[in-house]
Amino acid sequence: MAIGLYIHVPFCLKKCSYCDFISYPYDAALAESYVYALEKEMAFYAGNLSGGQRAAKSVYLGGGTPTVLSGDQLAKILRISRSCFNIPDNAEITVECNPGTVDREKLEKLRKAGFNRVSIGVQAYQQNLMSVLGRVHSWQEVLTCVRNSREAGFNNINFDLIFGIPGQTMRDWKETLDRVLELSPQHMSTYNLKIEPDTPLHRDVTSGYLLPCDEELELDMYWYTVDYLTNGGFMHYEISNFALPGREAVHNLIYWRNEEYLGLGPAAHSMVEGCRFNNVKSVETYIRRLQSGETAVDETLSLSQAEQMSESVFLGLRMIEGLDLEAFERRFGRSVFQVFSEQIRALQALGLIETAERHLKLTKKAIPVANEVFAEFI
Ligand code: SF4
Structure with missing residues (x-):
C-alpha cells in the first residue's frame, strides 16, 4: 500500500511562545546542510524499504516553517522525493507556510515544482492575540499570502486556527472565523490551544501574567465552530478538522486510518511495516549522522x-x-x-x-x- 511521506523542516523565523515543536532559528548554512542530509536520508529509504521503491500517495512538508527555505531548496526536496519514491501525479503534495515567509515568486516556484496544497498558519485575526502567541505575522500578511497562493495556482488551501488563547473572547473567535471564511479556504484545522510545559506561554500563565481561557468557553468555541463551519458547507470529518466535500487531507487520513507513513528530517516519526521509529531531535546530530553514512533513527519500537x-x-x-x-x-x-x-x-x-x-x-x-x-x- 502507498505510504505517506512526511518531511520535517526544523527552522522558523522566531520561536512562538506556545511552541514545543522541534524548530531552530533559521540559519542559511545549517539549512543548506540539512537539505543535503535529507537527500541522503531519502536515498537510504529508496533502497531499504521492503518491496523496493515505495509509492507515496501524499507528501507533506511540515515544520517548523518549511517556507523559510528558498523556493529552489523546496523544489529540490520535492524533486529528490520523486526520484526516491514513486509519487503519482495525483498525489497530495502539501507545504506548510507562514505568512511573511513567502512571496508570489516563491509560491509560483512551489506550484511549478509540483506542490498542490498549501497549509497556512493563520491562527487568529486579532493582533493582540497573535502577540500572546508570539506569532510574527500580521493579518495584512495573511491576506497577501492567500492572494499570492491563489494567483500562483493553489486551489487547495488549508488554514490552521487556534482557539482558547488567553484573553480570547467568544466575540474574537467568531470574528476570526468570519474573516477566514471570507478567504474561501478548502480546509480548516481548528486547534484548542494546549499550554505546554517549558514554554514562555506556560511561564506567563503560571506566573499569573496571563489568565488561561476558561474551559467552558473553550467548549463553547468548539461547538460554535462545528455549527458555523458545517452550516457553511464544510464537513466535520475529524475532531479538529473540517473540509469542503472531497477536500479532506489525504495525508492526515493516513494517520487516522493507522496506515504507513515515513517521516524524514530531525524528530520525524515513522510507522512502517509494523514498526514505529523516530529520528534524532537535534538538527546538528541529524546532519552529522547522515554525513557519516549512518541513519538518523534514534528509537525503534516493533508493535505487537x-x-x-x-x-x-x-x-x-x-x-x-x-x-x-x-x-x-x-x-x-x-x-x-x-x-x-x-x-x-x-x-x-x-x-x-x-x-x-x-x-x-x-x-x-x-x-x-x-x-x-x-x-x-x-
Ligand atoms: S511557526 Fe510553528 S513551528 Fe515555528 S515556532 Fe511557531 S508554532 Fe513553532
Missing part, C-alpha cells in the same frame, strides 16, 4: 498485533465517521467487538460510543472527553 489494534481503534475514533469495522477485520482477522468487547460495552453503557453505518464512533457527548475514551483502548 495487540498494540496495532489499539492504535487503530483510538486513531479511527478521531474521525467523526469513526473506525471502519470491516477494514479493521480485514487487517487483523478479528472483529473489534471480539477484541475490545468489555471496553465497548462499558463505553456504550455510558453513551460515549455507538455504531453507525459499519463504523464505531464517538457520540457527541464523548467528544469533549475523547482522550479519556481513547485511553480505554490502550
Whole structure:
C-alpha cells in the first residue's frame, strides 16, 4: 500500500511562545546542510524499504516553517522525493507556510515544482492575540499570502486556527472565523490551544501574567465552530478538522486510518511495516549522522498485533465517521467487538460510543472527553 511521506523542516523565523515543536532559528548554512542530509536520508529509504521503491500517495512538508527555505531548496526536496519514491501525479503534495515567509515568486516556484496544497498558519485575526502567541505575522500578511497562493495556482488551501488563547473572547473567535471564511479556504484545522510545559506561554500563565481561557468557553468555541463551519458547507470529518466535500487531507487520513507513513528530517516519526521509529531531535546530530553514512533513527519500537489494534481503534475514533469495522477485520482477522468487547460495552453503557453505518464512533457527548475514551483502548 502507498505510504505517506512526511518531511520535517526544523527552522522558523522566531520561536512562538506556545511552541514545543522541534524548530531552530533559521540559519542559511545549517539549512543548506540539512537539505543535503535529507537527500541522503531519502536515498537510504529508496533502497531499504521492503518491496523496493515505495509509492507515496501524499507528501507533506511540515515544520517548523518549511517556507523559510528558498523556493529552489523546496523544489529540490520535492524533486529528490520523486526520484526516491514513486509519487503519482495525483498525489497530495502539501507545504506548510507562514505568512511573511513567502512571496508570489516563491509560491509560483512551489506550484511549478509540483506542490498542490498549501497549509497556512493563520491562527487568529486579532493582533493582540497573535502577540500572546508570539506569532510574527500580521493579518495584512495573511491576506497577501492567500492572494499570492491563489494567483500562483493553489486551489487547495488549508488554514490552521487556534482557539482558547488567553484573553480570547467568544466575540474574537467568531470574528476570526468570519474573516477566514471570507478567504474561501478548502480546509480548516481548528486547534484548542494546549499550554505546554517549558514554554514562555506556560511561564506567563503560571506566573499569573496571563489568565488561561476558561474551559467552558473553550467548549463553547468548539461547538460554535462545528455549527458555523458545517452550516457553511464544510464537513466535520475529524475532531479538529473540517473540509469542503472531497477536500479532506489525504495525508492526515493516513494517520487516522493507522496506515504507513515515513517521516524524514530531525524528530520525524515513522510507522512502517509494523514498526514505529523516530529520528534524532537535534538538527546538528541529524546532519552529522547522515554525513557519516549512518541513519538518523534514534528509537525503534516493533508493535505487537495487540498494540496495532489499539492504535487503530483510538486513531479511527478521531474521525467523526469513526473506525471502519470491516477494514479493521480485514487487517487483523478479528472483529473489534471480539477484541475490545468489555471496553465497548462499558463505553456504550455510558453513551460515549455507538455504531453507525459499519463504523464505531464517538457520540457527541464523548467528544469533549475523547482522550479519556481513547485511553480505554490502550
Ligand atoms: S511557526 Fe510553528 S513551528 Fe515555528 S515556532 Fe511557531 S508554532 Fe513553532
